[in-house]
Amino acid sequence: MNTSATLVKNLADQYGRSRHNLLPILQGVVEQEKYLSESSMIEIAKELDMPASEVYGTATFYSFLEHKKMGRYIIRVCKTITCSMKGKNQVLLAIQDMLKIDIGETTPDGTFSLLQTNCLGFCHKAPTMLINNDVYTDLTPEKVRDILSQYLTKSKEGGQNGN
């Protein structure tokens, strides 16, 4: 069994194999692998005894269930109204300039992916972003560079775990 299949089997053991366990399993795979590969979706379909197309159909509905290969740290910059009014573009530019990637791209070493997302629920502390599950608020270009430097150091020190 490849790693994906083992992971899916373990998650199914943990959550169960009914249709209503699908979302926690999908989330579990994304937590570990950062995205849902075609093979992991097929594995899930086998474990839950359902059509792979249904797994794909469900997975692609949710914006946090990526189905393209992602970096270890997924940066999601909020683009909804208040963040957009309070300097979201400068934040994005600072990230793009530092990591040399555009929105939707991943750094060649697979460390960072850059995405935009809808309202994060911190409009009183705009602009904001998520890196994996951690929220960063009241951003300025300087603050963003500091935060990313810390992640870069962390990733160079060889932290294998996504968080």
Add this chain to the structure above:
Amino acid sequence: METNHQLKRADFIFKNENDWKDVLKKNINRPPHELINELISSELKGRGGAGFPTGLKWKLSAEVKSDIKYVICNADEGEPGTFKDREILSLVPFKVLTAMAICGYVVGAKEGYIYLRGEYFFLKPELNKAISEFEHYCKEINLDFTIRIFMGSGAYICGEETALFESMEGKRGEPRNKPPYPAISGYMNKPTVINNVETLAHAYTIFTYGAKRFYDLGVQYSRGTKLFSVSGDTPKPGIYELELGMSLSDFVNDFGDGDTKAVQVGGASGFLVPRKRFAETTIGYEGKLIGISLPTGGSMMLFNSSRSMFNVLDNYLEFFREESCGQCTPCRVGCQQLLKGIKAVKTGEKNAQHLDKLLRLAETMQFTAKCGLGQSVANSFSSIVENFREEMIY
């Protein structure tokens, strides 16, 4: 010189969480119908934005016969400009858990779920800790009630109650036809009470102090207090608990930066109120005889004169275009066409009269879309285009 009224501030939600054990024990020893009556006479209405009477919701579910029922706390707070539920869950989680358990006792449900949006994943560890302490106490007092967290994965539409059930059942978050309503057939087609986080926190207040204390706050048809998420062009963004029924001009006097051009009440799915209408607009639920009364989930976004209303509308429409589930044509195609349409008018590709066609399209969506998302796009669209038409064109 117009009179300057003061906003009526209140402090219930974030205070006195420590007595939750007493509140729980006291209330599960009262007859269920008494608790329902207490809630009904408080006139508490759903604080997620739709404003359905909470007591009636519990009553309907209690009346249905079923071995399995559910209580669900809707923590899929995704409306742009709303951030109060996160604060409740981080500061006073036991109030929400207690109200869920009381609800379970009243309607005869043994299982509770909190549907937490994916963006709030960071709240999960602390919330789980609170839940295990809570469940431990439930066992102590022989109350059979469990609570689990179900994580969302970044879909605004899952805040719509039936889409939320679909999502929990492992499907795409596509809203169902109503009826049947959740009280009869909700999660797993079982009777389900689904309440917003803040609604449950207010229910806790009512079960602590009694209905009268709550009813005496606010105005007719809009009783009690409400949390407001204030953001945008304001010197003091944040979360504030205020009595319902305030006039928008009093609100702007307190929270504006002196140059407030418009206020978006109720998030992207709510209404944009221009300065000339501040005085006649009150914040509460429908039923007021004078002026316009706007219901709200509590999102108040202020815009000053430096803001382009075209950019604001463009931002909202992009939000709706992305978050529309795509199930029904009026919403899926309507959101795309409204966005495309205002851009075409702005660039001069279409003439100004095209805006009238778009207004009719928005109206069509209001009548034909399957759920609240598609139906409410017209709220912000029409209120912005009608009040700031020149900004859409030039």
